[in-house]
Every structure is written in structure tokens, then in C-alpha cells.
Amino acid sequence: MRLKDKTAIVTGGASGFGRGIVDKFVAEGARVLVADLNGDGAAEVARAIGGLSAGMDVSRDADWAALTAQAMDAWGRIDILVNNAGVTHLPMPMEEVTEPDFDRVLSVNAKSVYLSARHVVPVMKKAGAGAILNVASTAGVSPRPRLNWYNASKGWMITATKAMAVELAPAGVRVNAINPVAGETPLLASFMGEDTPEIRAKFLSTIPLGRFSTPEDMGNAACFLCSDEASMITGVAMEVDGGRCI
Numbered sequence: 001m002r003l004k005d006k007t008a009i010v011t012g013g014a015s016g017f018g019r020g021i022v023d024k025f026v027a028e029g030a031r032v033l034v035a036d037l038n039g040d041g042a043a044e045v046a047r048a049i050g051g052l053s054a055g056m057d058v059s060r061d062a063d064w065a066a067l068t069a070q071a072m073d074a075w076g077r078i079d080i081l082v083n084n085a086g087v088t089h090l091p092m093p094m095e096e097v098t099e100p101d102f103d104r105v106l107s108v109n110a111k112s113v114y115l116s117a118r119h120v121v122p123v124m125k126k127a128g129a130g131a132i133l134n135v136a137s138t139a140g141v142s143p144r145p146r147l148n149w150y151n152a153s154k155g156w157m158i159t160a161t162k163a164m165a166v167e168l169a170p171a172g173v174r175v176n177a178i179n180p181v182a183g184e185t186p187l188l189a190s191f192m193g194e195d196t197p198e199i200r201a202k203f204l205s206t207i208p209l210g211r212f213s214t215p216e217d218m219g220n221a222a223c224f225l226c227s228d229e230a231s232m233i234t235g236v237a238m239e240v241d242g243g244r245c246i
Helices: 016-027 039-049 061-075 099-127 148-171 188-192 197-204 215-226
Strands: 007-011 031-036 052-055 080-083 130-135 173-180 237-240
Touching (some): 007 099, 016 039, 016 080, 031 039, 031 061, 052 061, 061 099, 080 099, 080 215, 099 148, 099 173, 130 148, 130 215, 148 173, 173 215
Parallel strands (some): 007 080, 031 052, 080 130, 130 173
16 A cells, blocks of 8 residues: 555546556555546546546646646645656658647647646645656657657656756655556557557567566556655656666
8 A cells, every 4th residue: 555545646547558557556545536538438447446537638738727626626635646648640750740740749748747737736846745757658768760759759758857856856746757668558559550460579579578568567667656665766767668778
């Protein structure tokens, strides 16, 4: 029960890595607000775990204002924020990615972290405590070709994590990131371009441990970094990648 009585917001919590984080947090005693663009999916997960839900677009300031107000009305505090929601563009030469796709990737993967800080950081500062976890990617450390602007957005998130950690440390707020490798999530087919046994084998050949990341892997890492066990850890971008970035 490492998160007993903690309160947590998890964006993109209706599926994939986000769902794995939600399930682990609940198993360890946290109360969770599941936020997702798929509001029905978020509500379904919330019913399963006895938590709260919100349909939201993480790239919209008004949605963050409403989400923060919902959490504060329900709990009176926000102990943990997990910025997990993310998107990618399809693999292609960098110059062929459309401007709308570029804007979408940067809005969801980067602007969302800025917007979350505008609303959640003041709550944590006032409390003098809090843990923020940004779900970045090995793409921000060891980029794959043809995913250029996705790679860049995750590199931005890693740098933002370190900058946030330095600034917020005196306020008692820790900020870390995890860097998953590709996993069995709704984004996998988008990363690969198409989902075939041959392309899966090619991806797996770059991962020394020989398997994709799982939602459970992400839940375990997230739980540790957001728990009091990690009270001396801030500004870290932990690779949960089976060795891909070695």
C-alpha cells in the first residue's frame, strides 16, 4: 500500500500504459481520477476501480481548469499528477508530416504539460508537497527514423521534466519521467506504420530483453517514482525499455 490515501490524476487513463498506471495506483491504495479524451472509456475504468472520471482534451486550458476543480472538489488536494496522454504521427519522412499532424503531436505531448502546470502546480505549491510524473519515451533519448516530430516532442518532455524538477524542488514538489519503449497499446500500430509479424520482429530486435513494454511495467515504475520511497528522486527520466537505450 505504497500510495495509501494518496490522490492521483492520470491522463490517458482509459487504455494502454495509462490504464496500467491506474490499476497499479489503486492496488497500492490511491484514489484516482481517470481523465481521457475517450470519456466513456474513462467512466468505464472509473466504475471498475471505484474512482472518478473526466472526459477531457489535454491540449485545452479550459479542460485542465475543470479537471483541477473536479479533483479539488472531491478531495481537497492533488498529491500525484501523471501526464500520460500522448499521440504520434505515422512514420514518414520529416518533411512530409502535415502541419495539422505536427500541431496535434506538440499540443498533446508538450503543451499539455505546460497547461497541467498552470493549474496543478499552484495546488501542489500551496500544499508544499506533490509528485508529477511525465510519460515520455525512449524516442526522446534514442530517436527512430521517420518519427521525427514525435521524437522531438518526447525530448521536449524530458527537458521539461528536468526544468520543472529544479524549479519546484524548493516547494516540495518532485517531477520525474519514465521512458517506455514501444508497447502493446493503441499507439503501437501507429509507431510501426503497419502491424505485421515482420515489422514486430524488427522492432523487437532493437530491445535487448526481447519484448515490448507492458502497462504493468509502466504501472510498477510509476508507482515507485510517485511514492514516498522515491522522496529523494527528482528530475529523473527513467528508461523502462528492456535495454533499448543502452
